Amino acid sequence: MDPHRRLSVGEVAVRAADHLLSSARASIAARGVFTVAVSGGSLPAQLVAGVRTEGPDALKAAEPEKWIVLFADERVVPLDHEDSNYRLVKESMKFVPEENIVAINPGLDVDKCAEDYESKVTKALSRSGDRFDAVYLGLGPDGHTASLFPGHALLSETEHMVAPISDSPKPPPERITLTLPVINKARAVAFVCTGDAKADPIKDIFENANSTLPGAMVMPDSGELDWFIDAPAASAMKSRI
Ligand code: 6PG
Numbered sequence: 001m002d003p004h005r006r007l008s009v010g011e012v013a014v015r016a017a018d019h020l021l022s023s024a025r026a027s028i029a030a031r032g033v034f035t036v037a038v039s040g041g042s043l044p045a046q047l048v049a050g051v052r053t054e055g056p057d058a059l060k061a062a063e064p065e066k067w068i069v070l071f072a073d074e075r076v077v078p079l080d081h082e083d084s085n086y087r088l089v090k091e092s093m094k095f096v097p098e099e100n101i102v103a104i105n106p107g108l109d110v111d112k113c114a115e116d117y118e119s120k121v122t123k124a125l126s127r128s129g130d131r132f133d134a135v136y137l138g139l140g141p142d143g144h145t146a147s148l149f150p151g152h153a154l155l156s157e158t159e160h161m162v163a164p165i166s167d168s169p170k171p172p173p174e175r176i177t178l179t180l181p182v183i184n185k186a187r188a189v190a191f192v193c194t195g196d197a198k199a200d201p202i203k204d205i206f207e208n209a210n211s212t213l214p215g216a217m218v219m220p221d222s223g224e225l226d227w228f229i230d231a232p233a234a235s236a237m238k239s240r241i
Helices: 009-031 043-054 056-061 085-092 110-125 180-184 196-207
Strands: 034-038 067-071 073-075 134-137 162-165 175-178 188-193 224-229
Touching (some): 009 034, 009 043, 009 134, 009 188, 034 043, 043 085, 043 134, 043 188, 073 085, 110 162, 196 224
Parallel strands (some): 134 188
Antiparallel strands (some): 073 175
């Protein structure tokens, strides 16, 4: 198959799921656990659709009972709220035991919530060499990823793995997010981007060497970076990737 052929949304889901399941197998073989961060938006549903296509044997071989699922970003809302990424992941990624999905404590104020989640991230990552095995990200039409928004001061955060944000330009305003250093330290980072609303930021990220979009600042230090992009999301690019 032409590796540069532009993909359908279904093909993106299968390739992303294949990345997820093979990262899980490799991490569990090496360290007995798979620490993975996921974003909200359409990402969980896409991973689930791809996993379904891969089939039950592929999922079983990836031992989801050994995964620890954390959040690339989370809205500080009750866990059963319609905006909760925890709720989204729990209800879609049903193959992960509920107790392996690490939720925020939404009863805390946003600063304390970030502090508390950082301690949960630290504890989880202590089982996987102090870095995420994999981080799966979406991209907003404005080029944001996780809850790192264009021009926001959090893009320069270097001290914390998890930071609070109380002025998110996209509602709800109060969130916590992984910061760039912890994302860039991961063994693998993958973006999953579909739809023409992503065409302009993707063009900027891939074709503007001086792009300042948050998505362009994701550049793993020593890990792998993959982009899974469907045809509409790739449509503004001149180059073929
Ligand atoms: C948010 C979203 C966001 C999402 C991107 C891509 O809280 O703002 O979770 O970060 O990942 O906007 O969204 P889609 O995958 O739905 O296009």
